[in-house]
Amino acid sequence: MLSEANGSIAGAGALLNIMRDGRARTRAELIQLTGLARSTLAQRLDALLSRQWIVPTEEAISSGGRPAVAFTFNRTARVVLAADLGATHARVAVTDLGTAVLAERAAEVPIDRGPEETLGWLQHTFEEMLAETGHRPEEICGIGVGLPGPVEHSSGRPVNPPIMPGWDGFPVPEWLGSRLGAPVLVDNDVNIMALGEHWAARPEADHLIFVKIGTGIGCGIISDRRLHRGAQGAAGDIGHIQVASALDTVCRCGNVGCLEAVASGAAISAKLCAAGVTAEDSRDVVRLVRGGNTQAVQLIRQAGREVGDVLASIVNFFNPSVIVVGGDISEAGEQVLAGLREVIYSRSLPLATQHLTITGSELGDRAGVIGAAVMVIEHVLAPGSVDRSVSPA
Ligand SMILES: [Zn+2]
Numbered sequence: 001m002l003s004e005a006n007g008s009i010a011g012a013g014a015l016l017n018i019m020r021d022g023r024a025r026t027r028a029e030l031i032q033l034t035g036l037a038r039s040t041l042a043q044r045l046d047a048l049l050s051r052q053w054i055v056p057t058e059e060a061i062s063s064g065g066r067p068a069v070a071f072t073f074n075r076t077a078r079v080v081l082a083a084d085l086g087a088t089h090a091r092v093a094v095t096d097l098g099t100a101v102l103a104e105r106a107a108e109v110p111i112d113r114g115p116e117e118t119l120g121w122l123q124h125t126f127e128e129m130l131a132e133t134g135h136r137p138e139e140i141c142g143i144g145v146g147l148p149g150p151v152e153h154s155s156g157r158p159v160n161p162p163i164m165p166g167w168d169g170f171p172v173p174e175w176l177g178s179r180l181g182a183p184v185l186v187d188n189d190v191n192i193m194a195l196g197e198h199w200a201a202r203p204e205a206d207h208l209i210f211v212k213i214g215t216g217i218g219c220g221i222i223s224d225r226r227l228h229r230g231a232q233g234a235a236g237d238i239g240h241i242q243v244a245s246a247l248d249t250v251c252r253c254g255n256v257g258c259l260e261a262v263a264s265g266a267a268i269s270a271k272l273c274a275a276g277v278t279a280e281d282s283r284d285v286v287r288l289v290r291g292g293n294t295q296a297v298q299l300i301r302q303a304g305r306e307v308g309d310v311l312a313s314i315v316n317f318f319n320p321s322v323i324v325v326g327g328d329i330s331e332a333g334e335q336v337l338a339g340l341r342e343v344i345y346s347r348s349l350p351l352a353t354q355h356l357t358i359t360g361s362e363l364g365d366r367a368g369v370i371g372a373a374v375m376v377i378e379h380v381l382a383p384g385s386v387d388r389s390v391s392p393a
Contacts, residue, residue: 011036012044012390013383016053016073020381022098024057024070045071047390052077075100078141079133080376081126081180084189084368085118087111087148087163087215091365092122094129095373097141097381099199103129104369111148114166115175123179140182141380144372145172146192148216153233156186162252163215185375187229189368190236193361194220195227195378196371197324201362205322209314210361211238213307213336214282214327217260221318239264241310259310263303265329271299282328289332300332304339311340312347319352326361333360 018033019025025033030041048054048071055074058067075098084091090109094102109121122145130137149161156173158164173184194210202208208222217239221228229235239260240253249267251258261267265282272279272288275295279285288296311323323344330336341358348356361367379385 011040011387012047013381013386015041015044016048016381016386017383019054019071019073022073022075024072026068026070028068030071048386051390053386053390073097078380079130079135079139080373080380081130081140081143081182082369082372082376083122083126083144084146084192084372085109085111085122085148086189086368090118090122091369092125092129093369093373094126094133094135095370097377099370099373099377101370102133102135105129106365111164111167115170115172119172119176123176126180137181140180142376143176143180143182143184144192144374144376145176145184145186146189146368146372147172147186148189150237151186151188151233153187153229156184158186159232183379185379187372187375188218188233190218191220191227191229192371192375193326193363193367194222194324194371195374196363196367196369197326197361198222198225199374200367200370202322202324205320207318207320208322208324209311209318209320210324210326210367211307211311212327213264213303213325213329215264215266217264217307217327219314223318238310238314243306243309245306245309259306263306265327268296268299268303268329272296283331286328286331289335297335300329300335301339303329304336305343306339307336308340308343309347312344315344315348315352315356321355321357323356323358324361325359326364326367330360331364 052074054071057070057072075096078097080095082093082095088108088110091106093104096102105125109118111118147158149164150159152159157169157171158167161167172186177184190212193212197210198208206225210220212218219236219238221236240258242257243259246257246262249261250256251261265285268285269279269281277295279288285296289300325337337358345353363370
C-alpha cells in the first residue's frame, strides 16, 4: 500500500469499498464504521470527491435539526464497456459501475473471421454506443471481453483456442486498449458467465459452479466469492474430462472419451442427424425438444445425465452450494436439469447435496456480458486501484 508521506491517499479505496452498497453515510457514521480520525476521513473523502467516486447528498437527520451532509458511491462516475463474444454471436453493452445497462447490442459475428475483423467490429460498435449514451472516451474505466476459448488471464491472450483460427496468442488487450484508450481485461466466456450470474442472481452463494452446455461444455468456479481461474486460467474445463459412455468417440481436442464429445450441443445435433432428424446446432436441438421430438428429448436427458456424471464428482470434491446451468442447451430447461439432478443426487455424498441447489441461469444469454462488466468493475474498484486513481501523478 502507498503511504501518505509520498502524497498518495492510501485507504481511500478501502473507504470507497465500504460505501459501494449505495447507502448515504454521514461523516459521523463513517467515523464510527472505520475508526478513522476526523482529519484522516476528511482527507480521504476529499480525494474520492475530487475524482467523483462519491457524491455529496443531503441527509435529513432524525432529531429534526438541520440536514447533515452525507456521501454516496457514485455509480455513474465512469462507464464500462463489456462484450461477450461467442462462436457465432456477440452481445455488447455499456454499463455503469453497478452493471446497469446503458446501451446494449446483439449481433451475428462469427469469431472464426479472425481477431482483427472481429475486434475491429467491436471497437466500432463500442464507439457508436458510447456516442449514443452521450459519454466521452475519457469516461471509460475499463473494457471487459469474454472469448469462447481458453485465455491466459494475466496476458489476456487466447491460448490454442480450438474454434478461433488466427487468435492463438493474439494481444487482445493491447490491440483494443490502444484504440479505445482504456485498460482491457479478457477471460473465457464461461468464467464471465459465472461472475455475472453470481453478481446479479446469487450474491449470497459463497461457492458456486456455473456450467455452460452449448456447442462445447465448460464451467466457471466461484470459490469463497471469487472466481477461481487456476494457475494458468484453465480451471473448470470439464468438457474434456473422460466419461465411460464416450470411450469410442474421438473429441475435437484429439483425445477419446471427452464429455463434450457426447453431451455438447454439437454432439447431440450430430446424433440427431445420424438418426435422420435435421439439427444443425444447439438452437435446433432446443427447438426440437420444445416441439416434443422424442429422439431429441431422450438425447438431451441423456446428455444431462452425462454432464451430471462429471458434476457428481465435482460436487464431492468442491462442495458448491449452487450449480447454475447455462448455455444454449440449457434453454431446454427441465429436460436437461432432470437428467443432471438424477445423477448428482444419487451419486454425490449426502452431506455435499444436503443443501445443494441445481438451477437454470437467471440471466440467460446476458450472463456473459454482465459478467464482463463485473470483471472490470471489481478490478477498477479494488482498493489498490482506487488508491492509485486518487494519487497525484
Ligand atoms: Zn476433448
